[in-house]
Amino acid sequence: MYLKAENISFGYKKDNWILRNVNISLGSGEVLGLIGDSGSGKSTLCKILSGYETNYNGTVSLDGKKIPSGIYNPVQLIFQHPEKAVNPKWKMKDILNEGHIVSQELLESFGIKENWLNRWPNELSGGELQRFALARALGPGTKFLIADEITTMVDAITQAQIWESILNIVEELNIGVLVVSHDKNLINKLCHDVLHLSDINTG
Amino acid sequence: MTSNAEITVERTKGDEALLKVKDISLSFSQYTSGLRKTEIKVISNLSMEAYSGEVLAVVGSSGSGKSLLAHAILGILPSNAKLSGKMEYKGQELTQERKEKLRGNEIALIPQSVNYLDPLMRISDQVIGNVEKKSEKLMKELQRDIFHKYDLKSDVDRMFPHELSGGMARRVLVSTALMNSSKLVIADEPTPGLDEKNLNETLSYFRDMANKGCAVILITHDIEAALKISDKIAIFYAGTILEEANIEDFKNDGENLRHPYTRALWNALPQNKFQAIKGHQPMQDEVIDGCFFYERCSIRDEHCSKGTPQLKMINEGLVRCNNVS
Numbered sequence: 446m447y448l449k450a451e452n453i454s455f456g457y458k459k460d461n462w463i464l465r466n467v468n469i470s471l472g473s474g475e476v477l478g479l480i481g482d483s484g485s486g487k488s489t490l491c492k493i494l495s496g497y498e499t500n501y502n503g504t505v506s507l508d509g510k511k512i513p514s515g516i517y518n519p520v521q522l523i524f525q526h527p528e529k530a531v532n533p534k535w536k537m538k539d540i541l542n543e544g545h546i547v548s549q550e551l552l553e554s555f556g557i558k559e560n561w562l563n564r565w566p567n568e569l570s571g572g573e574l575q576r577f578a579l580a581r582a583l584g585p586g587t588k589f590l591i592a593d594e595i596t597t598m599v600d601a602i603t604q605a606q607i608w609e610s611i612l613n614i615v616e617e618l619n620i621g622v623l624v625v626s627h628d629k630n631l632i633n634k635l636c637h638d639v640l641h642l643s644d645i646n647t648g
Numbered sequence: 649m650t651s652n653a654e655i656t657v658e659r660t661k662g663d664e665a666l667l668k669v670k671d672i673s674l675s676f677s678q679y680t681s682g683l684r685k686t687e688i689k690v691i692s693n694l695s696m697e698a699y700s701g702e703v704l705a706v707v708g709s710s711g712s713g714k715s716l717l718a719h720a721i722l723g724i725l726p727s728n729a730k731l732s733g734k735m736e737y738k739g740q741e742l743t744q745e746r747k748e749k750l751r752g753n754e755i756a757l758i759p760q761s762v763n764y765l766d767p768l769m770r771i772s773d774q775v776i777g778n779v780e781k782k783s784e785k786l787m788k789e790l791q792r793d794i795f796h797k798y799d800l801k802s803d804v805d806r807m808f809p810h811e812l813s814g815g816m817a818r819r820v821l822v823s824t825a826l827m828n829s830s831k832l833v834i835a836d837e838p839t840p841g842l843d844e845k846n847l848n849e850t851l852s853y854f855r856d857m858a859n860k861g862c863a864v865i866l867i868t869h870d871i872e873a874a875l876k877i878s879d880k881i882a883i884f885y886a887g888t889i890l891e892e893a894n895i896e897d898f899k900n901d902g903e904n905l906r907h908p909y910t911r912a913l914w915n916a917l918p919q920n921k922f923q924a925i926k927g928h929q930p931m932q933d934e935v936i937d938g939c940f941f942y943e944r945c946s947i948r949d950e951h952c953s954k955g956t957p958q959l960k961m962i963n964e965g966l967v968r969c970n971n972v973s
Contacts, residue, residue, distance in 0.1 A: 556926075
């Protein structure tokens with residue numbers, strides 16, 4: 446299965462393009478890195494791929510078909526700040542099972558402890574919340590993960606723990622991952638291939 | 649300033665520490681449900697020393713309470729905070745009264761982001777701050793000088809914070825510390841989300857300050873950034889500093905590092921082994937008797953679970969561990 450973005454152009458103002466004719470293709474089971482300077486449009490591209498931003502030119506397709514809206518999106522986005530991606534007034538177990546009932550197996554592979562489920566989001570650290578965000582996004586319908594700087598805010602040990610879990614799971618489930626990061630060392634370690642946004646963006 | 653500067657580390661060592669922090673603990677009292685009150689301990693038995701001419705990095709994960717250390721030194725904690733222990737600045741005790749006198753002058757804070765600037769005040773006015781009429785002109789000249797050095801053009805003076813780009817904002821924040829010829833500069837997470845070019849530029853500003861004789865405390869979660877410019881690295885874990893290591897100790901497999909946590913952190917970096925140890929940092933409401941790293945430690949023994957290990961000096965570095973020698 447292929448996630449393809451073709452001729453993507455995006456800008457907030459007329460004649461001021463952030464992205465211009467960007468092409469990107471991600472296959473199932475592939476781990477692809479994306480590097481770019483601050484403000485070069487990495488996060489915008491992530492939002493376009495995962496259906497959060499709809500006001501763009503070009504096409505995003507899954508095996509040549511447009512991704513339907515209004516139903517579970519097979520392309521799931523993980524954010525840099527998990528504390529902003531959870532409802533602060535819900536307990537963790539409700540947040541976790543928001544999209545699908547998360548299996549015990551998945552909880553174990555992310556190292557999510559039983560007693561965390563009864564806590565509020567502000568009672569967990571960023572790294573712990575990020576595990577919940579990942580487990581929540583890995584529903585049965587998920588085919589691609591877009592990871593936008595997801596371990597930038599955690600310490601190196603937590604970063605290694607989280608990526609170890611992700612790599613195992615995506616290999617098992619044959620999920621494609623786009624890894625966005627400033628950290629070249631991390632990208633080199635994780636990814637089969639690396640794209641520089643400045644090379645594919647003519648805007 | 650060059651944008652992609654090779655960062656040079658010069659060392660001008662003072663004899664005595666400019667700032668000494670001895671065994672401080674910090675807790676907050678909070679109301680949970682109704683009138684029930686609980687104590688949350690965020691910093692416990694933390695000791696460190698900052699020297700003039702040196703950059704000391706305090707490295708720990710986000711949200712672990714590192715910023716509160718900065719707030720404790722500046723005396724800007726909220727009223728429900730309880731601080732114990734001792735701090736000394738220039739050999740004299742740093743009381744709340746003295747903190748209030750020194751902060752903004754000799755002790756400066758460089759905040760994380762442009763959000764800390766007043767959105768309705770012009771840049772030059774807030775960098776200069778509140779000054780007497782007679783020294784106004786002098787300060788204005790000084791500000792222009794510093795801005796010029798950081799490549800901030802004269803139209804920046806009259807801008808508002810929202811008109812600055814990320815890189816410009818960073819330089820403005822650094823300038824505020826230089827205005828008062830501060831002796832101790834505390835930078836709180838100045839680098840997250842910066843690309844390599846901006847990151848190196850920002851870091852070079854701090855190295856520059858230390859080379860001019862300041863003591864710089866760089867609070868960050870990014871150990872790689874810290875390694876680029878620091879002289880010493882203090883490893884912050886679960887509210888305390890487990891080790892204060894010299895920069896040269898971070899090499900190869902980390903065999904020169906003293907604490908097992910520091911070694912694990914080093915080996916978890918993607919450019920090293922990218923190897924994770926199991927477990928999590930203890931939560932702030934967990935009461936731990938003994939070493940904070942006990943649960944995850946590979947070299948623990950039974951007396952590690954009782955009583956906090958003493959701070960020891962080993963190979964010119966400090967460590968809180970029973971089982972190193």
